Amino acid sequence: MIRDKKGDVLVGEVIFLVLNLVFLSILIIFVISKTNDSALLEEKYAKQIALIIDSAKPGMIIHINMEDAIKKAQGEKQDIADIVRKNDNVITIKLKEKGDYSYSFFNDVGVNVYLDTENNKEYVIVITEK
Amino acid sequence: MKNKIIFDKEGSETTITIYWFAILIIVAVAIVYMISSAYGKPYDVRGIEADILANNIADCISEGGYLREGTLTDSSFKANFLKQCKLNFKVEESFAKGNGEYYVEVIAYDFDTNKRTNSDISYGNPALRQYCELKGKTLPACTQKNIYLLDSQQNKYGVTIVAVVNKADKNV
Numbered sequence: 480m481i482r483d484k485k486g487d488v489l490v491g492e493v494i495f496l497v498l499n500l501v502f503l504s505i506l507i508i509f510v511i512s513k514t515n516d517s518a519l520l521e522e523k524y525a526k527q528i529a530l531i532i533d534s535a536k537p538g539m540i541i542h543i544n545m546e547d548a549i550k551k552a553q554g555e556k557q558d559i560a561d562i563v564r565k566n567d568n569v570i571t572i573k574l575k576e577k578g579d580y581s582y583s584f585f586n587d588v589g590v591n592v593y594l595d596t597e598n599n600k601e602y603v604i605v606i607t608e609k
Numbered sequence: 610m611k612n613k614i615i616f617d618k619e620g621s622e623t624t625i626t627i628y629w630f631a632i633l634i635i636v637a638v639a640i641v642y643m644i645s646s647a648y649g650k651p652y653d654v655r656g657i658e659a660d661i662l663a664n665n666i667a668d669c670i671s672e673g674g675y676l677r678e679g680t681l682t683d684s685s686f687k688a689n690f691l692k693q694c695k696l697n698f699k700v701e702e703s704f705a706k707g708n709g710e711y712y713v714e715v716i717a718y719d720f721d722t723n724k725r726t727n728s729d730i731s732y733g734n735p736a737l738r739q740y741c742e743l744k745g746k747t748l749p750a751c752t753q754k755n756i757y758l759l760d761s762q763q764n765k766y767g768v769t770i771v772a773v774v775n776k777a778d779k780n781v
Contacts, residue, residue, distance in 0.1 A: 585697055609695070
């Protein structure tokens, strides 16, 4: 208890501190939830991988570190080997039970995407002739 | 002491004031606004995409500064442009109802006389071309590249490549 010189409990100061802590906590939770959102990571990686494929040439093997997305998917109890999917010329990222994010690429090459099971942190993109 | 909103039992001074709450609210609104403006909108990658598209076309028609044989001077190249340049303009199902999210244009001209050759190529949604003259964050991204090429007979060509990417639903 916070007391003044006379030893009385300073109710105002206690409420003040509690309200400040509540305010700060809400703000921090809001910032973390916004910056670490699954939907945001899905969009980021779908577009990143689509652009990598667009600028790639056959014969290239690309390793992409997706540790943050993989952790997120594990937290959501998703199969981490199925985070990145390629359907025709569309890349889809799925990190949560409901919803996913897809983005198309225009480079008409063969694409094989799989999880690097040696470290479970990276996805490997293999570009081949179609 | 009109601004005091909480008093203890004796009504003595407390530190919680209207001013303090006003500051908290201003800080909260500012942070929410900044976070929302930074993370609330999708990443706009259309500019990069248009650049890559133009580069891929440049790589398709040229090799080491020379005009690749069987491209601009070959009539069958124009007919099979997408296949020859390994391009696929299909997009996600959500876009399928539109008229196309891409447009490319290749204009070749004699470098000395500036006279256009008869090998212009355009492919995709031509309605997107008009936006290249305009500026705006929500408008399609447009890239124009000019390259200089020689053919096997040392004839000089200037080639202008225009690439436009719309995909507004996913980027704006």
